[in-house]
Amino acid sequence: MSAHCQLTGAKPGFGKNISHSHRRTSRRFDPNIQRKRYWLPSEGRHVRLTLSTKGIKTVDAIGIEAAVARIRARGGKV
Numbered sequence: 001m002s003a004h005c006q007l008t009g010a011k012p013g014f015g016k017n018i019s020h021s022h023r024r025t026s027r028r029f030d031p032n033i034q035r036k037r038y039w040l041p042s043e044g045r046h047v048r049l050t051l052s053t054k055g056i057k058t059v060d061a062i063g064i065e066a067a068v069a070r071i072r073a074r075g076g077k078v
Helices: 053-062 064-073
Strands: 013-018 024-029 033-040 045-052
Touching: 033 053, 033 064, 045 053, 045 064, 053 064
Parallel strands: none
Antiparallel strands: 013 024, 033 045
16 A cells, blocks of 8 residues: 555655754654545445545545545546
8 A cells, every 4th residue: 555645645655754963864754554444426436445544534524525626626536
């Protein structure tokens, strides 16, 4: 599972760990990705989405129909 949100497009950020001696090593800041299943009434089926926690809150606010429309507008497959 890739660490990106289908709705918000959140992807990992990259940066450096800095030790006490100030040596820098690469690190990755992953978004909090969850797989969640929603009932899509217009199509009469369940859809499983890979969403960040911010994406889940967005679905709760705008509804699953509008969220799926946004994902499809971005070119995503549902």
